[in-house]
Amino acid sequence: MNINATLFGEAVWFGVFIWITMKYVWPPLQKAIADRQALIADGLAAGERGRHELELASKRSADSLREAKVKSAEIVVAAEKRALQVIEEAKLAAKVEADKVVASAQAEIAQQVEQARAELRGKVADLAVAGAERILKREVDAKGHAEMLAALQQEL
Amino acid sequence: MASGEALTTSAYIVHHLTNNTVGEGFWTLHLDTLFVSGIIGLVAFLGMAKVAKQASSGVPGPLQSFIEILVSFVDQQVKDTYHGRSPLVTPLAITIFVWVFLMNAMDLIPVDFLPLILGVFGIHYLKVVPTTDPNLTFAMSLSVFTIMIVMGIKVKGAGGFFHEVVAVPFGIKLAPVNILFRVIEDIAKPISLSLRLFGNMYAGEMVFILIALLGVWQLPLALPWALFHILIITLQAFVFMMLTIVYLSMASESHG
Numbered sequence: 001m002n003i004n005a006t007l008f009g010e011a012v013w014f015g016v017f018i019w020i021t022m023k024y025v026w027p028p029l030q031k032a033i034a035d036r037q038a039l040i041a042d043g044l045a046a047g048e049r050g051r052h053e054l055e056l057a058s059k060r061s062a063d064s065l066r067e068a069k070v071k072s073a074e075i076v077v078a079a080e081k082r083a084l085q086v087i088e089e090a091k092l093a094a095k096v097e098a099d100k101v102v103a104s105a106q107a108e109i110a111q112q113v114e115q116a117r118a119e120l121r122g123k124v125a126d127l128a129v130a131g132a133e134r135i136l137k138r139e140v141d142a143k144g145h146a147e148m149l150a151a152l153q154q155e156l
Numbered sequence: 157m158a159s160g161e162a163l164t165t166s167a168y169i170v171h172h173l174t175n176n177t178v179g180e181g182f183w184t185l186h187l188d189t190l191f192v193s194g195i196i197g198l199v200a201f202l203g204m205a206k207v208a209k210q211a212s213s214g215v216p217g218p219l220q221s222f223i224e225i226l227v228s229f230v231d232q233q234v235k236d237t238y239h240g241r242s243p244l245v246t247p248l249a250i251t252i253f254v255w256v257f258l259m260n261a262m263d264l265i266p267v268d269f270l271p272l273i274l275g276v277f278g279i280h281y282l283k284v285v286p287t288t289d290p291n292l293t294f295a296m297s298l299s300v301f302t303i304m305i306v307m308g309i310k311v312k313g314a315g316g317f318f319h320e321v322v323a324v325p326f327g328i329k330l331a332p333v334n335i336l337f338r339v340i341e342d343i344a345k346p347i348s349l350s351l352r353l354f355g356n357m358y359a360g361e362m363v364f365i366l367i368a369l370l371g372v373w374q375l376p377l378a379l380p381w382a383l384f385h386i387l388i389i390t391l392q393a394f395v396f397m398m399l400t401i402v403y404l405s406m407a408s409e410s411h412g
Contacts, residue, residue: 004184010291013190022244032213
């Protein structure tokens with residue numbers, strides 16, 4: 001065990017290696033490790049956030065689905081109601097129309113009856129005149145009686 | 157038996173524990189220690205620097221992952237123990253752990269392997285495990301000691317530091333006792349730090365050499381000892397790093 005100048009040589013080596021480690025080994029590695037840790041932490045946080053958002057979105061979609069169901073049920077009910085109403089209205093309109101048709105038909109019938117009656121009246125008068133003419137042909141002046149009969153006809 | 161001479165058992169052991177030296181007296185340099193530790197350190201730290209330069213915060217490659225795991229492990233130890241804020245402590249701990257571990261790991265190379273290869277090139281002495289050289293362990297522990305003192309003065313200020321030396325633990329009235337205690341405590345730190353590592357690795361290397369002497373029977377013994385030694389290699393690197401962190405943490409925390 002002899003101590004000699006090798007001591008100084010080894011101290012120099014030691015110093016050189018400490019310097020290399022301190023300047024070129026430790027800082028870049030420390031930075032790389034710290035950066036990676038930050039990266040991993042960010043990734044985990046992003047994953048957590050994504051999961052949370054997914055949860056919210058599924059909740060939202062379930063909500064809107066439920067809402068849509070309710071709304072569609074409402075629409076169906078309204079449509080049924082409207083259909084009933086339309087049917088009612090149509091029934092009413094048809095009835096009105098039918099009444100109108102019936103009324104006009106009755107009016108026409110009445111008119112025709114009136115016309116036929118008037119015709120008949122004329123014909124009865126003619127017939128009566130013809131009958132009377134035949135009866136009275138022999139003795140009565142046709143002209144004088146015709147005037148009287150026309151006046152009679154007007155009175156009817 | 158790199159030199160190719162006929163060697164006795166003790167000569168073989170001594171040969172394996174002799175450094176390749178240049179110079180005389182105190183100004184002797186252990187070339188093998190300097191070269192092996194330097195090459196290991198340069199390869200390891202320049203390699204790590206290269207990986208760190210290309211490090212991305214995206215998906216890391218296998219090498220980057222490995223280095224990140226290693227570095228994060230050391231950083232965690234530092235964070236658990238050292239509560240001050242210093243940009244030096246974590247790199248220092250990383251350097252110690254990686255360097256000591258790799259130098260200790262040279263122990264796992266069979267004892268005659270590298271000396272035999274280098275013997276071909278005319279280099280006859282090689283002590284391949286740098287941590288079995290007390291020069292290296294003392295160089296590290298004294299560097300740590302210096303950093304510790306400097307950090308103490310920097311954190312507490314010169315006044316605070318010397319007040320602590322004089323007045324802790326028994327108060328200002330017993331200043332001589334306090335100073336004595338402090339000096340003993342502080343001297344014990346680098347000595348225990350370096351001798352622990354040196355002793356463990358030296359003894360482990362010694363056992364490998366003794367096993368290598370057994371001839372045919374070395375294989376069934378060398379393997380379990382090597383497996384067991386992996387534990388010691390890692391443990392000693394960890395202990396050196398951990399104690400350094402603890403000492404620095406003590407230096408930067410006030411004791412009243």
